[in-house]
Amino acid sequence: MRRTLIENLWRGRLTEPAPRITPAEPADLAAALDRVARRRLGRSLAIRAFDAGSCNGCELELIALGNPFYDLERFGLKFVASPRHADVLMITGPMTRAMHAALRLTHEAMPAPKFVIAIGDCACTGGMFAASPACLGAASQVIPVDLHIPGCPPDPVAILQGLIGFASNLSGTLNRAPVPSV
Amino acid sequence: MTVAPPIWQQAAAALATGAAVFVALWAEPAGDAAVVHLATRPHGSGAISVLSLAAEDGHFPSIARHHPGAILMERALCDLHGLAADDTPDPRPWLDHRAAYDFKPALGPGIHQIPVGPVHAGIIEPGHFRFSVNGEAVVRLEVRLGYTHKATLGLMRGQTIEHAARLAGRISGDSTVAYAFAFARAAEQALGIAAPPRAAALRGVMAELERLANHFGDIGAICNDGGFPLMHALTAGLRERVLRLSAACFGHRLMMDIIIPGGVARDLSADNAALLRAGLPDLLAQWRRLFELYEKTASLQDRVTTTGRLDPAIARRLGCGGYVGRASGQDFDARRDAPYPPYDTARFVVPGRTGGDVDARLRIRMAELDQSAALIDNLLAALPHGALQTALPTPAGSTTGHALIEGFRGDIFAHVRLHDGVVVDAMLRDPSWFFWPALETAIAGNIVADFPLCNKSFNPSYSGCDL
16 A cells, blocks of 8 residues: 555646636625625535436536546535535536425425525436426426536536635635645 | 337336346326337347337336336336326325325334435535434445436437537536436437547547546545545546546546537547556556555545445446446456447456445456556557548438447446437436435444445435436
């Protein structure tokens, strides 16, 4: 193990600089996010991933956010196990009927202030499953959504840009470039 | 082949004695009634036969009664088509979640239940696990799925071949290449065409890239669940590099919608082929050092050896394919045993083990890494020139086709029936249908804390089964 660790030190860091965030990206953010929420959360967001029936493609890219190239946690963003610890409910999938009750319970379990982000075409519009009798379609059909990040699946950079922009907007620092870790 | 009930019963009996391998069971609406289809194959062969039986008055003789491995598919088709399987051992609904669900009991002093899901702690698909435990030991696990049910097969009916192919690529996102491959080959057989040689070779390259990416990611994730996050961090980096190579070569990290009926949607440039051939050896060299790390880390070995053992007899009975079957003595790989282009002319070794534990499943996948990288290199070295697509004809009347494609998990079965160029019936069967019951048996006697480790070593798809 020692050799592996030393080799990796020698090889250097895989982690890449933060993606560029333009103010236009998180366009559908609620500009009216209240001040209390901004002050409490700062730029840190705890995220509870919620699979509302995705094909698991979006999950693969959410998992990739944790790999050494993207290293999500350096931005103060992290996935948490319990909705009671979460600020953000991150929905993937075309909202199957079978997951509707679980969505309501999960959202209710989250403390305020809380936000909802729809990831991927299915959660944004219902995608290819919009007409399915087993699905309710876009997440916004059943719950107010604060941010949409489309794609099938969206690649990790697109998700990161959306999330960092969202967190910056919350703390009123949208135009300040996020500081990459040293 | 449309059969009468006695022949249907004979086929069920052949499954019960183990003379045939169960492949799939599904139903097709036919006017006011329905036709039930049963696909089987001989052991060690991809020669699939499909029997069809009209469900008189909404009833058909249960296959699950003779072959327990068919229970989940039979329950699913009964929910989807409002049919009843006569003498079924398990009449509970599967996809229909409207009524309360009775889990199977486990009785005895001190036994209690732990309900988990459908929302899990990590970034995972939704499903419900009901553990009956005695102290730390799992006495019984019952898996309940259907939470990601999107009626995908129903959405394909009445659609064009192209649209249905895109839906097939979204049955299980981690296997999008394999599903698109399987659907394309089934459709091509129904149309009486074949993809051009260059397209076939590129399909093989994409299928092996998908296998590499998933194996790298899952090997790390399994070690992570065994309390060894270092491996997870390093293999996640390798997976990311495979995905970036895939994106550079084929324009999409998961290579969605690149395989299409008739061929492939994109060419691979000579520069990108060179990029792949130069990049993969470096990844494999890094992996070999990690393999040493795996072998030399006693604390990790302690977690994976003897854990979650799947009895080879059960693997055979269920018809488990992929790394789950091959780790439990089942020597079957569709690429070799039901050969299709480009594998019909390729040389590769199919690894096999008999231990059946987490370690065996891991080692099968580790051995497959080298094979996949070599396959990609060989395919690219002899990449044929020529067309990328064969035009799709529109044959009059009804035609059917099926295919068996080795995805990273195991063999995916695809069946499609076309009528005047429109999809009227489709079935895509994920290997996970057999992994879930295998996992239920393998976890018994293990401690609850080892469940994530065992589950990840099987890595069954939820969406792949919730059709």
